[in-house]
Amino acid sequence: MSGHSITIVSGSAAQKVVSHADAIGLMREAFISxxxxxxxxxxxxxxxxxDPATRFGAxxxxxxxxxxxxxxxxxxxxxxxxHGLLNHGSTTVLLDDATGFPTAIxxxxxxNGLRTAASDAVGVEALxxxxxxxxxxxxxxxxxxxxxxxxxxxRPIEQILIAGRNREAAKELAEKLQADGIAAEPTDIADxxxxxxxxxxxxxxxxxxxxxxxxxxxxxISAMGADGPGKQELPVELAARAQLFADxxxxxxxxxxxxxxxxxxxxxxxxxxxxxxxGAAEGRASPDSTTIYDSSGIGLQDLVIASFALSQxxxxxxxxxxxx
Numbered sequence: 001m002s003g004h005s006i007t008i009v010s011g012s013a014a015q016k017v018v019s020h021a022d023a024i025g026l027m028r029e030a031f032i033s034x035x036x037x038x039x040x041x042x043x044x045x046x047x048x049x050x051d052p053a054t055r056f057g058a059x060x061x062x063x064x065x066x067x068x069x070x071x072x073x074x075x076x077x078x079x080x081x082x083h084g085l086l087n088h089g090s091t092t093v094l095l096d097d098a099t100g101f102p103t104a105i106x107x108x109x110x111x112n113g114l115r116t117a118a119s120d121a122v123g124v125e126a127l128x129x130x131x132x133x134x135x136x137x138x139x140x141x142x143x144x145x146x147x148x149x150x151x152x153x154x155r156p157i158e159q160i161l162i163a164g165r166n167r168e169a170a171k172e173l174a175e176k177l178q179a180d181g182i183a184a185e186p187t188d189i190a191d192x193x194x195x196x197x198x199x200x201x202x203x204x205x206x207x208x209x210x211x212x213x214x215x216x217x218x219x220x221i222s223a224m225g226a227d228g229p230g231k232q233e234l235p236v237e238l239a240a241r242a243q244l245f246a247d248x249x250x251x252x253x254x255x256x257x258x259x260x261x262x263x264x265x266x267x268x269x270x271x272x273x274x275x276x277x278x279g280a281a282e283g284r285a286s287p288d289s290t291t292i293y294d295s296s297g298i299g300l301q302d303l304v305i306a307s308f309a310l311s312q313x314x315x316x317x318x319x320x321x322x323x324x
Contacts, residue, residue, distance in 0.1 A: 004101060006324040009306075009313045011107035017312035018111060020150045023118035023305055024125075028277055029065055030304040031122065031247065035274025038064035041248055041298045046228070053078055061299030063307060070094040072108060072302035092306040102324065106306040115301045117146035119247055120200055120222035123293030125154035126276050127245060127284050128220035132197035133158045138189060138209055138233075139202030140164035140173050143224070147200045148177055148184065151222075160184040161192040164203070190214065201225050201233040212238040217288040224295040226257040234292065236260050242290040244270045245283075248298050256296030270294075 033039040040062040048054045060071040075089040090108040095101065124132075132155045137144045140162060148160050160177060162170040162184060170186035177184035193199065193214045201209060203225045212235040215221070221242075225233045234257055244261075246252035249270040253262040261267045273293060275281035284291055313319040 004324050005321050006102055007104040007310060007314070008320040008322060009104065009106040009309055010320070011109050013313045013316075013318040014106060014108070014309045015110040016318065017316055018114060018305065018309050020114060020117065020121075020146070021153055022308065023111075023114040024121050024150060024153060026304050026308055027115060027118040027122050027301060030063070030300050031272070031274035032278045033064050033274075034248070034298070034300055035272050035278060035280065039300050040064075041251070041300050044299070049077070051079075059297070059299030059302060061303050063300060063303040065304060066307040067097045068094050068303055068307050069097055069100075070303050070306070071299055072112075072306075074112070092302045094303065094306055094310065104306070104310050106309055108302060108306060111302070111305045111309060113143055113146040114150075115305045116143060116224055116295065116297060117150035119295040119297070119301060120147050120224055120293070121150035121154045122277070123222045123245065123273055123295060124151050124198055124220060126273060127243075127291040127293055128155060128198050129218060129284070129287055130155075132156075132220065134161065134195050135159070135198045135200065136161045136163065136192035136196035137200045137202065138163050138192070139200075139225070140166055140169035141202065143202040144173055144200075145176060147202055147222075147224075148182065149180070151198065151200060152182060155198065158183060159195075161187050161195060163187055163189040163192040198222070203233055204231065205233045206230050207232060208235040209233050211235055212241070215290060217290060220284075220291045220293070222293045222295060223257045224297070226255070226259070226294065227296045228255050229259065231255075231257075232260065233257060238290070239266050239292070242292045243285060244292055244294075245273050245276065246270050246294040247273055247296065247301075251298065252294045252296055257292070257294040
């Protein structure tokens, strides 16, 4: 198409202009807009390459805040690390609302970590006890680091306990957080849960990570690992005694943590986090309530944060305009 240009925002540019604090504010706005019926979330699509072990998926949406439709493409190629590449890839495409033509391509690996952690932090801010001091993170990867950084911005966290299958990885993550000035230490799951006011699960698990009895009354859990059929981090029994929340309840029952509740009466108890944020639904009922927030991730999150990265990168002069 003659005369049409597209803006490219590299991963390094996005990392320079978007922070965890930025992402938290953006996710609040996104969930409120979604629950108010302004922004829209659409069903995603999944596929793989010639190797069935590879995975890619598209998450489309419409961002009414910026009047931008588009989608994020996420990929997982397990052999990439052997070639010096990341196993996970993330790219967001923004479209012109008037023409449907692409206006920007944003490398979104950094942004994906930010928006996921920011969603968990929004859940923590809205649902956990205000006096929560101890955060347990189950998982030792990059997303666990993002969650620790983001959640520390919304609650007066004094200690972070890191637990995972690999004790050495937990130690390395704790040391990385300590270098950022955050009090963190590695431990096992049972010890972490015995002390935690807030629990964040950041794993690709397909079975419960702990038993329902391990969770103390008053605990808040933000679970983000379940984002596909068959994935699960929490014990099914815990749902019966907890208040249930999700970024998108319908999606949570299909690919999120609450897919094991599909077709049960408990499915009707899942409240959209956006409804809580805009005052249309109740959050935590009491200090002793157990609250669970499932953050399976929606395309709207990616569009909102990519639009912000685009505007910031342009303002900083580090976005690239190319003919398309």
